[in-house]
Amino acid sequence: MKISFSAEDERFRDEVAGWLADNLRGEFESLRFRGGPGDEHSFPEERKTWERRLAEGGWTGVGWPGAVGGRGLSINQQVIFHEEYARAGGPGRMGHIGEGLAGPTLIAFGSEAQKARFLPGILAGTEYWCQGYSEPGAGSDLANVKTRAERVDGRWRINGQKVWTSLAHESDWCFVIARTEPGSVGHRGLSFLLVPMDQPGIQVRPIEQITGTCEFNEVFFDDAVTDADNIVGAPGDGWKIAMALLGFERGVSTLGQQMQFQNELDQVIAIARDNGQAQDPVMRQRIADAWIGLRIMRYNSLRMLSGPQDGSLSKAAMIYKLYWASWHRDLGKLAMDVLGPEAEILEGAPYDLTRLQSLYLFTRSDTIYGGTNEIQRNIIAERALEMPREPRLG
């Protein structure tokens, strides 16, 4: 055990902080602390430009191996990067679905040709991705996917509908789980396809959220096509790959997320100091609880990431989504309670939410996307504790 950073790590910290100070300014100044949870719809173009700036500085794919063009940072240095990024108020990453999900999946399962084709665009901040899993009939029951893909004239032809697709309207590519084996049901017969968004066969319709803004969409596939090569793994491997991808969600990207949480908590604490709520013993305890919970997440992530990658820490990984989602939901409520009677008053018209109001509303969804709390508890009980399975969960 060694819980500290080396001198070299600290030099690296200076490098990151210095780069951010030099670059997160001027045209990017207004992006500071923007684009986070509940604010993802803000400044998409500016944030894409920022992604390219990051790329020029070599700050995209910091955890990806050097062999595929990543920076190949150690876990310690990744931690430092995320800390400094958050401290500087680095904007929510437009590229996070590509960098955190699509990229690692391709690195693990993609062909050499696919890696050569797709990874550079992610790293350069020139190609953006969205996640085409959920469908009207396939939410928690993801294996109930009905979208079909068939091989016609050397291409995949895709028909069906996805829903809740975050940032589809800002994306160049979508990774789609589709049924490629006609007549198959459940986990079998699914494939993982890479589909270009800009084509006549795809229609994106925004869905308005309770925030009054639109971050997610319905995506309709009507004879949409993609090249025959744009399948990751073999036909029928879709489920395995889709699940592995969800594992990446609990990987290093959680570090950046926690730093974001820290910024939000800091804001809540600052308000409490300012408006006197910090004198209220109940509020003090709730804020202390929030701090305790955040540190629990942080230590556990660091333990998971720095520990043996042999699956011995997989219980901690399974618990993570439930823990952070519930913690974040409570933080949203805490923020509102700290604001007191002012909490309901908007920034302006029409329906212009304050950042903390957006946070509150957005955190209502944390316990839903990426596997609901109920599903997470089933997973913990059945996989981590190996309790008897639910009758219907095949």
Next chain:
Amino acid sequence: MDFTFSDDQLAFHDSVKGFLTNEVTPEAIRDLWQRDGGRSDELWGQLAELGLTAMTVPEQYGGLGLDALDFVLLAQECGYAALPEPLVETVMVAVPLLAGLADEHRQLQEHWLSRVASGEARLAVGHPSNPLVADAHIADLLLLCHGDEIHAVPAQQVQLRASESVDPSRRLFAVDWTPSDATRVAGGESGRRLQAEALDHGALACAAQQLGLANRMIDIAVDYSFERKQFGSAVGSFQAVKHLMANVAVKAEFSRAVLYRAAFAAARGQANAAIAASHAKIVATEAALLAARNGIQVHGAMGYTWEVDLHIFMKRAWALDGAWGTRGFHKARVGDFVFADGAPLGAGATFEAR
């Protein structure tokens, strides 16, 4: 000991519930959101016609002379419907405040209360526990607190600055006005007492609506749990989903008696009305907030959309949470009560009126 309502109270409740179910639908509410001012004179006229605006106006001024206990079931239904019109605050807070002024203000009372009863005039209340004044834009007379004093200020003498609320049904305003001898209707001891009573009444009004909101969100989520199928079954068949709603039902059901007890204390002017109101606001709000949270959860991503009606109710519960004293404020009051010297706490004091 009898917690039941009279046949008259129940019959009136049924007819009002029927009216609200038909007229104040989620579609109608969304319609109002689009309108300037967000209010409907026609709807207010209908509410007046039903006798609702006259409920707590004394008989001598053309009202029905009823009290909080007669109105509490109706207030709950207004919550259930998420009625945007400020009926509950009018009946439970504004009218009692105006009616509670000293006798020297009979003329003022007569002038305004008779018009409120008939639906011709509307009131709004500015109280220090609320940073802004709700529905000031449709008020003909504003009852505004200033230090210990209360002022009755005609709409012509105020300037309004609108603010939006997270609940698009709520209309909030900062009110610029100048207190004067001519507008002052209470001060000193009686001003403080009236302000304190207004707070208790406001808390009770919120509590009743919160319970209605909780019940509405339960109903919406339970309905959805039948409709939505995953893994080949209605999601409501999953134990985890059942438990989400059962937990809300326990809170909602158990806040009911607390609410009615508080309405009783208010109606009888009991000395413990303040604590009873705080108690009711706390538990009913907790029920509504849990209903909102778990209601969304049962809906999955659907519950996070503007299109699904759930958020109409969820946002009202959120807004009322902070109105007329936060939970923290009311809990502190209960704490002060419990720790006061000689507090009536022991067996036998459950329903003591002190």
